[in-house]
Amino acid sequence: MATTTAKQYTRLLSLWPKDALRPNLPFTRAIEHRAAPYGVQPLTPVPHVDAKPTPSTPPHPKPKPSAQPNPQLEQAQLNALYSLLEDRYTKKYALSPRVLRPTSAPDHYTNLMDEIERAPQKTWWGAKMDEWRMKIRWS
Template sequence: MTTTIAKQYTRLLAIWPKDALRPNLPFTRAIEHRGLPFGVQPITHASEETSKSNTAAPSQLSSSLPPANLRLEQAQVNALFSLLEDRYSKKYVLSPGVLKPTSAPEYYTKLMEEIEKAPKKTWWEAKVDQWKMKIRWS
């Protein structure tokens, strides 16, 4: 059973989408941490290779963790796969009015545009946009 959980964690790490907004803090680190007691090898991060000397080796971490409840761990893996497959948004479909409130119908559309643009902005563009938000143009 533990090898099955290790394989599932490894598969999750391989297919989990990259976080464009916070590349320095990916969710895959949490998945790696959960999989360490089962023998899952962490994905090497380019930015972390320099800081590896400051952290404990994965074998040391996995030996210090308490043994996990296999049934609980399988439920955790299933929850991660359900998030990855977007089961809940398919099961509980939102009405169109939720994403287009009468007070600001374009709010979520503009928010998604900003989220898509954010990783591509330079530092200066981000600062200018931050200043624009503080000044009210009428």
């Protein structure tokens, strides 16, 4: 049963979409941490910092060793992750067009999605210019 759990986690990690907004902090790291007791290896190596912690920054606590992994209990976690991956809730609880296009700002969510898609390609200067443009009201 544990090998099945490891295979399911490995498949889930291979299917999980890449995070373009935060490539340095992907959700797959949390999944890899959860799957580690079942022998699943991380897809990408976690960067190792050799610097010693300074007194002002506390050291990262070591994870507490948990009890023996329980594949039966882990199945519920896997099912939840697969439901997110497959967008089951978006399909089951579809939003009406009125929610996504409110009368007060009909293009708000469209503009937001456009901005999210452009964000990974922006330079620091481009992001600052956009930030300043948002603060100045053009009449």
